[in-house]
Amino acid sequence: MILVYTHTITPRIRYIFKHILTRTLLIPVGFTSKVEEFVAHNGPKISYTKTPLGNEFFVKSNDLMFEQGVNDLDINMQKWEEVPCFFASGGKSAIPFDIFAASFYLITRYEEYLPHVKDIHGRYTAEQSLAYKNGFLEKPVVDIWAYKLLKVLKEKFPEYEYKSRSYKYVSTIDIDNAYAYKYKSLIRTFGGLFNDIFKFRLLNVWNRLAVVSRLKKDPYDTFAEILRIKKQYNARTVFFCTVSDYNTFDTNVSASKTKYKLQIKELVDYARVGLHPSYFTMQNPGILKKEKQRLENITNMPVLRSRQHYLRFNLPDTYQQLIDLEIEEDYSMGYASNVGFRASTCTPFYFYDLDFEIQTPLKIFPFALMDATLNDYLKITPKQSLGKIRDLRNEVKAVNGMFITLFHNETLSNYLRWKGWKRLYESMVKIATS
Structure with missing residues (x-):
């Protein structure tokens, strides 16, 4: 000591x-x-x-x-x-x-x-x-x-016996849209179809009709592939599921859909599952509480971890709300626009509330990079992204920290803006676990 x-x-x-x-x-x-x-x-x-x-x-x-x-x-x-x-x-x-x-x-x-x-x-x-x-x-x-x-x-103090920690990797997957076309309401299906026709997106029209008529697998249904990679590389994986009501920023299928419920239950069997609180939960703790209860009713187990949709959180308010709901782990600590370490650490830490001057029971798991940051904000290719991922992994490994990445099930679809990104996820997991 x-x-x-x-x-x-x-x-x-x-x-x-x-x-x-x-x-x-x-x-x-x-x-x-x-x-x-x-x-x-x-x-x-x-x-x-x-x-x-x-x-x-x-x-x-x-x-x-x-x-x-x-x-x-x-x-x-x-x-x-x-x-x-x-x-x-x-x-x-x-x-x-x-x-x-x-x-x-x-x-x-x-x-x-x-x-x-x-x-x-x-x-x-x-x-x-x-x-x-x-x-x-x-x-x-x-x-x-x-x-x-x-x-x-x-x-x-050369005579003291020092211990050393080991490097760890955690792959986290956000489910903003479990499916691109399947299990949507008739209004959303026809609305999307007419919108694609109006904007002359004929490939989207064909894909939507092929998926809805079961001629083709839904492009965003990549869960089996993610679980295969998890098993092959023995990668600790956490899924964050959206179970919100539909709005402008939350467009997932309804949590009342039996197929989506079954998908979440299957994920629970193979990996950790947490809540992906919707866009407006930052201002409305009542919505946050409702969504937590909704996910617990699906999984039949307490929800202990979460990550805010759009990474929207206010300090200390959002974390105080999570603590009130007995959430134990939060994975929102990172930036949407930049890769790196928002809290300048790759070690999970307990949230210290500067309002009350206390260490709280909420443990913060800071992530180092997000797929949308690489593609949408930095606008770099999958090959360039792999170089960036390797650099960040090396930084974490040099201090035996925890390397946490944020990807979406959509990224493995090779569809629309994710064309060419499917292989990146497996390459990243391979590098991160090696």
Whole structure:
């Protein structure tokens, strides 16, 4: 165990020290504000305050860790051996910046509580983030800092037995549209047909008629292929299912359709299944509760994980709503427009509520990339995407983190805008699990 001395033990300090030392580096941590207890401790120890007590391992603390609420902070970037960092400490500090305050700032998404301009879907944008502005969005700097800290700790305390975690991969699949044409209502089927005819999309007309008349398999029905890849590469896979009412942004088949219910039940037999809360749940917790109950009625088991549709969430409101509904895991932490690490980490972490200054039971699983980001926002080819995926995987593997990807069942369809993308998913899983 590492004993940490600080003049005041705050919830912020307990939270971030446990994340960096225990969850990331697998080192148990204890806390004391008594100098005599700290001095008497024979094992590894860190003092975290304004001035060192002696010649111990000392990290100069930033005021952020002793404050409450959110304030507008001045952040000046620097480098720690080529790695961007901030909250410089200087003096007798063992490292040149306050790694704990900087990590806390990034992981809690402190900047998202400050005034900002939202995009058309009401989301915080990557371009406003510190990581984007300073060129480290595609690096899990919190984990990189942690491993650099580990190196310094090993030099200071060589006799301590350090454990190491292992790299993990999780493939997540969002089901926005389980089927392109099957099991839609007559109104939607004929409406879509006339729309395609009016816009002279004859290939769509043929495909719709062929699928509806059972001459052809529905292009979005790629679940058997995803499960085959899961089994072949032993990839942990989580499906997020939409069970919302129909609206402009949620166009899946109705959750009352027997075939869709059976498909969800089949997925539960082979993989983990979570809720994909619909577009308007961000403003309406009542809809969120209804959709959770709807999915639980289909699966006959509690819904413990979710990811917001369109990645729409507000901090801390959306996460507070998930906690109220006893959701344990959220997978929404990422940007639609950019790949990379929104919270600057590839380690799952517990949501820290800056409104109430507490660590909550909601565990956040940050993803590194989404198929729609590569295709729709970055507009790169499947081949170029594979290079980007490999780079991100390497970043995560270098710190033994968790590499999480977000794809849709539609991506494997090789249909319309996903033409040529089917092979990418299997190639990605192969790389990620190798």
